[in-house]
Each structure stands twice: as structure tokens, then as C-alpha cells.
Amino acid sequence: MYPLLPSLRVVEAASFIAAPSCTLHLLQMGAEVICIDQAGGGPDFNRWPLAPGGSSSLYWEGLNKGKKSVAIDYSKPEGRELATRIITASGETAGLFVTNFPASGFLSHERLRTLRPDLITVRVMGWADGRQAVDYTVNAAIGVPLMTGPEAHDGPVNHVLPAWDLLTGAYAAFCLVAAERSRRETGRGREIRLPLSDIAIASIGHLGWIAEAALTGRDRERLGNTLFGAFGRDFATADGQRLMIVAITPRQWQGLIDILGIGPAIAAIEAAHGISFARDEGLRFEHRERLYPIFAQAIAARTTDALAPALEAGGMCWAPYQSLSDALRHDPALSAANPLLARTAHPDGVYLTPGAAATLPGETRGSPPSAPALGRDTDQVLAEVLGLPDGEIGRLHDAGLVAGPA
């Protein structure tokens, strides 16, 4: 873990991707993260993918590595009260809470702040009005699946990456640290609400998509594997491999032309139309039906083994299409040779586990330990954070209000 946030203590009561990834980012920068989970497991405790031959969730394990786990029975009022006390426990760099529980429920900010006025709550939501949403439904509502997929395909094409969840998680971590900075200056806590839908809408607004649709009254056409507004698509080589190749900068554009030896053919198009592609990626897009066949033919005449070294040496922006398991078998970027990844032992096996995505020169990244068994840290947190004596902790167990590891 990197040492940027060594003093922060963050409490999480959440499931799914956004909120747990938020606290994972905080943890990987040095914060302590205490997860309060429903005894027996929250709604995503058994989410697929599962470990082969087992029932434990590789998904849950990935999102909760290095965190402390407290198991509480939320269905009982006294259990809820206990969770509330852990969330609002004292400490200058505590009082930081990340959740996806409903804004109006027992973990409402209004209720929690009566116990700790300077509490910072970061709340992940679906739609801003409280309606449920996941990446798939948000994407459907803002038009992404109608821009995605093969040109000839009829109907929507969902993409599989939970991009808004991941983005909400990182943005939530940003908001939490920003709010904590503000609290140190003003003493003031606050709630920050992060609807998945607004994260998505803001993002496509920042990218100019809303402006484009609003000002033209039209939707961006479906382009298959081709980049919009620039030069790039997939090409098949002589050996049947497909490569994603993109040329953005003048250097990439000229370099690719040189590697493929297609300078005269490109120059002929430029001469015929009185244009230059060298510094105008928009022109390359406008003339794509003329340009792509020239590139495609040149690439189809070469094997991957012949092309790859030239693309590499020329500093081109490209990659072969490969499956994840293929990448794990032969790509150094997806091996322990990448300092991002470490072979970590988990209950279900040893596999490559990422630390923080950032590289901090001069610092040791390390890799978080595996995810805790559910309730592993219940007793320790009750003793250290709430100062409960052993006898009281025993009573809570006996009353079924808290649970230790199964």
C-alpha cells in the first residue's frame, strides 16, 4: 500500500462495485477500511464469478481485499444501532462513510450526523431520484448500446464492462478526499450523493456527445469497430490474427504509412481531393472508405510476426486482439513482471492480484492481503473502535447481533 492516506479510517456499508471499489482505492493509498456487512453476507457476497469447485466469490474477494470485516445483523434494531456507532465513532481522521444504502433509510446522513456532526457520507445511488439503476440500464437510457456493435446488427448491443460503476468508485474516492480536505479547513461534514446515472450523463456531456446530439438533432451512427472522428479500426493479418491499430498523432500516421509502404496510394487520395491527412484526424475519418481498404490490403499481405516488430519499433498505437486467458499465458503486462500485479494466495488459490493502479516512483506498492473471512475483525473493531469490553462483545454474539468468522 502506498503511504498517501495513512491516517484515514473509512467505514463501508455497501455492496456491488462502485462503493467497494471506492474504499479499495482509499485502502491502496494507505487508509484503513472497515466493512460492515450483514451477518451471512450482503447481496453480492456470492456474486459470480465463483472459485472453481467452491462457492466463494472471486468478485467479492477482488473488491474487498485488505479490508477489515465486521458482521452485524442489520435486521435487528440493536444491530443497526451498533453499525451507526461504528460509522460515527470519534477520531479526527475518522467519520468517513461510504455506502450504497438508501438515502432515506436508517443510514441516512441526517440521522447519522446527529451522532457526529462532521461526518462525511459518500452515497452511491442509481438514478438521482432514488430509482434503481445498474450500468446496463443507464447505458440503455442514454443511447450507448445503439452506438455499439457491428454496423449491420439490428438492435442494441450492450457492452460488458461495468464502466459507470468503476468510474463512480474512483470519483467517489476523489470526492471523499476532497470533502475531508474541506472538513480540515472548515470543520464541516457533508453528504455527497453519487447517482450512477449522473456520473454517466456528466461523462457523455464532458465528451461532447450531448452537444453533438443536441446541436445536430441526430445520433452518432454505429461504426462497428471503427473509431469515430479519427483513424483506427481492427485489421486482419495474413495469418488471420486481428490487430487494433490507431493513428492519432502525425508521427503515428506517417509511421504507419511508412511501415506499410502505402505512401503513394495515400498521396494520390490527398492529391485528388486537395487535402492533407498529416495533421487532420477528422479528414482521415471523412475519407475512411477510401483509406481503410488501402491499409487493410497492406496489412492482410503481412503476417503478425512480420508486422509486430515494425509496429513496436515505430512506436505505433496498436494491440493484437487476444482473450484474457491468452494474455495471462503470454503477455508480460498481465504477468508478475508487471509491478502492478503480485501472485497472492487467496483461500481458493494463488492468482495475480493488482495493487494500486498508480505507480509512485520511489515507493513500494505492495499488494493488499486477501479479502477477509466475513466477520473476521468483528471483535477487534468492537474493542478498538467502540471500546467495548470482552463481556459486552460476548453478549452481542450471544444475542445474535454480531458474528465472527464462520
Add this chain to the structure above:
Amino acid sequence: MYPLLPSLRVVEAASFIAAPSCTLHLLQMGAEVICIDQAGGGPDFNRWPLAPGGSSSLYWEGLNKGKKSVAIDYSKPEGRELATRIITASGETAGLFVTNFPASGFLSHERLRTLRPDLITVRVMGWADGRQAVDYTVNAAIGVPLMTGPEAHDGPVNHVLPAWDLLTGAYAAFCLVAAERSRRETGRGREIRLPLSDIAIASIGHLGWIAEAALTGRDRERLGNTLFGAFGRDFATADGQRLMIVAITPRQWQGLIDILGIGPAIAAIEAAHGISFARDEGLRFEHRERLYPIFAQAIAARTTDALAPALEAGGMCWAPYQSLSDALRHDPALSAANPLLARTAHPDGVYLTPGAAATLPGETRGSPPSAPALGRDTDQVLAEVLGLPDGEIGRLHDAGLVAGPA
């Protein structure tokens, strides 16, 4: 703008999505952002989409709204020196730099820190080893396009959302604020490198995808529009509309069954196999070939007008597939009724413009003003940040080292 980071001054020298969206997030939380651009425009100054009938980039406008613009000729040594001085200018809450320039070039952290030892540099990169990358090539290399798209499709299906760029931008904002917090405690600056590739690899690791492929030795199958490991896909209604419907929680699952009146058919499957779908989303996925036809038939028998109110009233997780321009015409979430969005005047027209994606109850979000004309703030920044007198600023213009608005 929200008032969380009112005292920070951040300098950006960057193009494309990740770094500019990082500083936009900072700006929307109250920071001052000074963009140093190549006079005449950086490599993405004319990136598509363009305004209709004009040549100005809606993309650039979206990512740079509210920022200050300084135009410098980087090709001249004295221009580079000037940029360096703005980046490393004094101020307790300045010395924050976001870039995607090469780590080894004239904006290397090692060089800049000789002028300001506590400088914080956040550097967006392609691959960690310095190779170029964009979302499309990173996705190709980690297998996403082979999991995406119609089940019967042969070959990769790219998705159009620049998810890793956006995620890198938000994560970069988090890293910058975390590093600034650390600097306030230790006095120490640092460089933070953020390769797009490592952001992607870490993310799929956190989601359990790497573990799944590593432990099973197999790749996740292509599932079309169907969710992996849970219940959800697109369904056609009687009127030909397609709806994305997801049922994750027990309440969503039972609610959907009740709305569609298919309880007996579902119960029959449960009885035949001795299982209960109520609390096990994995079972719903395993039995999807039995379940989906029952749901599809019930939905195909109903119109959208009949279904939508019931789905809404039941708190279901769903959305109609709609194009972005359709959404802009009739969906309140993509209208000025959403406090996220404001009708803002830009040089090419008035369109809905997002403020910060977060909602801070009790605070006024406001909407950033439009993007600056390139070089609009050159003179002001030279005077206020570097303290240059008018005569010296005039000399820099005369020498072609800086530029004002065209």
C-alpha cells in the same frame, strides 16, 4: 462549482480525455485550473465531434469548460521554459501539475522538481513502459472485445465508451488530492504515474476477471445482451420497444415475477430442480435458458405503455433502450429538470452542459462557464502567476513565444 477545493491551483499540459477530465473534476469542486496549450491548439483541439457548420470541437469545449487558457509555443526553448515556470510557480496550494507529456521529456518530474521540490505531478500514460495506448488497444489486449457483442458474432466487438480514459481521469483527481493531503503533512511532493493499461488491468483484477480466467484457464463466454452471473437482458415488448430489465435483489426478482404474472411457471422450474431462485442470482443465471423464455413471452404480450408504469411502481431496475437524441427530446433525466444539467451558451450554440456529477445537498452546483478561447488568459496568468510586467509580456508576444486569443 462546489466549494470543496477552493484554494487549489492546478496546471494542466495535456490532451485527450483522461488528464483534461481529471482537472475538470478538480475545477468543478472549486479548484482553479490553468491549461497550457500549444499556440494554435494541441493535438485534440479539433477533435470530433465538431459543431455543425463550424470547425470548433464540441469535445474540446466539453472537457475544458471553466478552465483558464494560456497559449505557448512549445517548439521554442524559451516557450518551454515559460511553461516550466508556470507549472512550478510558488504558492502553498499550487505546484500541482497534470499532464500526459512523456515522462522523459522536458516536462519530466525530475527536471521540474529542481525548480519546485514539493511539486506534485500526475502523469497519464499509455502502457506503463511508455508505449502508446488508447482505450481501444488496451481493451483488445485484455480480451474485452471478445466478451462483448452478439453471441453469434465472429470476431471482436469494440465498445465505443472511452471507459479507461474516463476512469483514469477520475482516479487521477483522487490521486492528486491524496498526494496534496500527504504533502501538507510531510512537505513532500511526488510524481504519480497512471498508465491507462494498469488502470484497466487493476480494474478487471478487482472485479475478479483475472482470477476467473487464471483459475479456470478459460475465458468468459460471449453472452450478447445477457448479464453474466445474474438475471438481466433485453426484452422486446408487444409494440417492438426493447427494454433492459435486471433483477438482482430478492425484491426485484419477486416484483418482476408478480408484475408479469409468471409465478407458477417459475415455481414449476424450482420444484423440478429442487431449488429456489429467490436469493441466488447465480442459480438464475445457470437456469437462464429455462427462465428467459418465460419472461420474454410475458413481456412480448404487453405493450411498453402497459408495462412501464408497473415496473416503475414496483421499483424495478429497468430502462427502455433509446437513442441519445430521443432521450434529449423526452427524458427528464436528460433535460434541464435534472439539476446536473444547465442550458449554457457556448460559441456554437446553447446546449445542456453538466456541472459536477456529485450532488451535495445544501450546496449550489452551478455550471462551469464555457471553454475559453485558446490563449484567452495568457496575459493574465503571466502577470498574476509569474508577476511579469506588461513590457515583458509584450516582448513574449512579439517574439512569438506566447499567443492571445485568435
